[in-house]
Amino acid sequence: xxxxxxxxxxxxxxxxxxxxxxxxxxxxxxxxxxxxxxxxxxxxxxxxxxxxxxxxxxxxxxxxxxxxxxxxxxxxxxxxxxxxxxxxxxxxxxxxxxxxxxxxxxxxxxxxxxxxxxxxxxxxxxxxxxxxxxxxxxxxxxxxxxxxxxxxxxxxxxxxxxxxxxxxxxxxxxxxxxxxxxxxxxxxxxxxxxxxxxxxxxxxxxxxxxxxxxxxxxxxxx
Amino acid sequence: xxxxxxxxxxxxxxxxxxxxxxxxxxxxxxxxxxxxxxxxxxxxxxxxxxxxxxxxxxxxxxxxxxxxxxxxxxxxxxxxxxxxxxxxxxxxxxxxxxxxxxxxxxxxxxxxxxxxxxxxxxxxxxxxxxxxxxxxxxxxxxxxxxxxxxxxxxxxxxxxxxxxxxxxxxxxxxxxxxxxxxxxxxxxxxxxxxxxxxxxxxxxxxxxxxxxxxxxxxxxxxxxxxxxxxxxxxxxxxxxxxxxxxxxxxxxxx
Numbered sequence: 001x002x003x004x005x006x007x008x009x010x011x012x013x014x015x016x017x018x019x020x021x022x023x024x025x026x027x028x029x030x031x032x033x034x035x036x037x038x039x040x041x042x043x044x045x046x047x048x049x050x051x052x053x054x055x056x057x058x059x060x061x062x063x064x065x066x067x068x069x070x071x072x073x074x075x076x077x078x079x080x081x082x083x084x085x086x087x088x089x090x091x092x093x094x095x096x097x098x099x100x101x102x103x104x105x106x107x108x109x110x111x112x113x114x115x116x117x118x119x120x121x122x123x124x125x126x127x128x129x130x131x132x133x134x135x136x137x138x139x140x141x142x143x144x145x146x147x148x149x150x151x152x153x154x155x156x157x158x159x160x161x162x163x164x165x166x167x168x169x170x171x172x173x174x175x176x177x178x179x180x181x182x183x184x185x186x187x188x189x190x191x192x193x194x195x196x197x198x199x200x201x202x203x204x205x206x207x208x209x210x211x212x213x214x215x216x217x218x219x220x221x222x
Numbered sequence: 223x224x225x226x227x228x229x230x231x232x233x234x235x236x237x238x239x240x241x242x243x244x245x246x247x248x249x250x251x252x253x254x255x256x257x258x259x260x261x262x263x264x265x266x267x268x269x270x271x272x273x274x275x276x277x278x279x280x281x282x283x284x285x286x287x288x289x290x291x292x293x294x295x296x297x298x299x300x301x302x303x304x305x306x307x308x309x310x311x312x313x314x315x316x317x318x319x320x321x322x323x324x325x326x327x328x329x330x331x332x333x334x335x336x337x338x339x340x341x342x343x344x345x346x347x348x349x350x351x352x353x354x355x356x357x358x359x360x361x362x363x364x365x366x367x368x369x370x371x372x373x374x375x376x377x378x379x380x381x382x383x384x385x386x387x388x389x390x391x392x393x394x395x396x397x398x399x400x401x402x403x404x405x406x407x408x409x410x411x412x413x414x415x416x417x418x419x420x421x422x423x424x425x426x427x428x429x430x431x432x433x434x435x436x437x438x439x440x441x442x443x444x445x446x447x448x449x450x451x452x453x454x455x456x457x458x459x460x461x462x463x464x465x466x467x468x469x470x471x472x473x474x475x476x
Contacts, residue, residue, distance in 0.1 A: 026378075029377065030375050030377055030432055031421070032376070078371075078381070080366075080381065080435055082435055
């Protein structure tokens, strides 16, 4: 169970019957033992993975449609993707993780994933946030116990949010968050931005509540 | 992190620059074969200079001919000769030095930076890879630190840096995918591909070198190699090939 970090860009996963791993398609680097890879479509034919038809529709319509594959059998698999940095996060099942689908490298298949309308997380403001930051109106939510491997450009760091501590994050640097957090857009777009003379930091994500935000050390999108 | 400027006295003789996995410094002690475009700086010493000669116009043509047995890649390599330090880098990749002692190692052509004249270079049977034989040092790059694994292992073609002492790999196709293929589904049906149908299968004793997969550079040698093979085809085969190319182009336009 879980992922072992091999280098900053590669994780190793052990696959057993009952401990399958879901990963982005094309992210397998090497495999030993008897491991089979099969594509997962979240639709009716997709078996138990991925959360049903409604979320499949959501994915297909809203760009949260990163093709996944499941590794089954017994053996080990190295995962990595296009030389991006990898962060492993262990979830104890008490709180879900929200992450953009294209930031997700791999996770234990025992965790359930669903596509969530951002409006559910923050009402109309959530929807506005998705539209403004280019993340789309949907995000992927992982719940259950297990480990998750996240992709980032330049590596991530975790910021604790709690009590009166509120964190403001650049939308391009935001990767994922866990816990009971409220993410709002704070836009201070003035006439300078309209004429292209702004500071470049007009749109920011204001994160408050109780939890952890994962931020990458770069403003590059994947 | 220290940002002390380096000079010929403080530069390492055969090591990464201090606190920097992405740049490597070599002090020349004889001719050094280098891939073009990988030198980022050099320091001549002893009042001399360092010459970078193309393989086709070198003063050491017999030495080159016996150590560089690959016409396909000869345009991309130079011989450095003289006295001083040469610093190499490659796309921000980690660079490592490897020692071969009467051994053989095959490495992805794009990731091989330099090798000394103790080694001989040959083209591998696997397209896009080069084999080094003999005793000496060479430099190779990888996206992130290199991971060493032992066979039996199956590797994604993009993640393979090279292999040493083990038999050349066989291509392995996923059983599920083969089933679809043989059932005339041809793997093109939506959602039947896992993206991992084609793998390199390593068996026997040895070491396999891995990296995190990269966005592949367009390798001009693939085209050159194909061009060479096209000449031996007949009219029917060429017409068929034309059809395949057109179908592929159509797919890319969509």
